[in-house]
Amino acid sequence: METLAIVLLAFFAVGWSVLAGADIGTGMLTPWLGRSDHERRLVLTSFAPFFLGNEVWLVATAGVLVGCFPALEGDLLSGQIPVVVALLTGWTVRDAGLWSRGRGPGPRWRATCDGAVTCGSWTVALSWGWLLAALLTGRPYTTATGPSAVLTALAVAALFAAHGLGFATLRLTGRPYERARLLVGHAGRPWQSFALTAGLMGGLPLWAGTALPLPERAAAPSTLGLLVPALLCVTPLLVAVQAWIWHTFRHRVTRPSYL
Incomplete structure (x- = not known):
């Protein structure tokens, strides 16, 4: 059960990083991709149908962490309060906008x-990069500081932006698409950039997970015996709904809507 719990935690963390990373990265570049009110609305329309469904993966990650790894969750909550507050604040401000x-x-x-x-x-x-900087040290109970933490946060933010650009080339049209394509490059097909950054985004939480003592911090076998089967039943439904959303809104946006 411990192994299955770790696999589920990794699955949800990777899912959020790849899927939500696309709309977060596009949101980061909204002022550059959209130079007018109309163009910015077009950029926001490109990821508006996805962002709520993508955020479910972060909620699921937190749920698995709290239920299956409570000791580790306690370390993270007590040691990473500034990072968690910054992450939740950014999340709230973004969604409110x-x-x-x-x-x-x-x-x-x-x-x-x-x-x-x-x-x-x-x-x-930036908060996600700051958190990863701490996790990669294997000391989740201590907030990362110093130049290495700053560089890690900036590098992760740059990867988010690159991932958002790849997503933008798949969804946008008109001048916003041309600006995104200019940075991505005209060589190859648009999906190749998105696939590359998706692989890198998915690798971040997996890399951080290798530095954490997950087996030692797992919940009691009786608790895992209740939670893991329930999660295994719910996960296919989550995947199916996510696949339906991405299939339904797979076409490029040609006019503003939703917002």
Whole structure:
């Protein structure tokens, strides 16, 4: 059961990193991809159908961590409070910007919400990199500091942005697409960049997981015996819903909608 719990934790963490990393990375580059109100709305429309479903993977990751690895969760919560607060703040600000954009008066309100999406996305990406910097040391109970932590956070944020660019080349049209394609490069097909960054994004939580004492911090066998089978039953449903969402909205966006 311990092995299955570790596999489930890795599966959900990788799923969030790859899927949510796409919309977070695109949100980070919204001001550059969209130079006008119309273009920014087009950029936000490219990932609007996905972001809530993608966030479920982070909730599932946290749920597995709390239920199956409570001792490790305690270390993370007590030792990484600044990182967790920054991550949740960025998450909240970003989602508030997305939800509120079409519900206020005038272009100034929409520009403010666009700024909230961008700032929130950068905060989430940098916080995730900051957290990984601590996890890679094998000391989850201590917040990472120093130049190595800063460089790790910046490198992870850059990877988020690159992943978002790959996603943008698959979803956008018009001038926003041309700007994304300019940075990605015109050699090869658009999906190749997205596949490459997806592999790198998925490797981040796996790399961090190798430095953690997961087997030693697992819950009691009786607890795992209840939680793991339940998770195994729910996981196919989550995957099926996610696949349906990506299939339904697989086409490029040609006009603003949703927001």
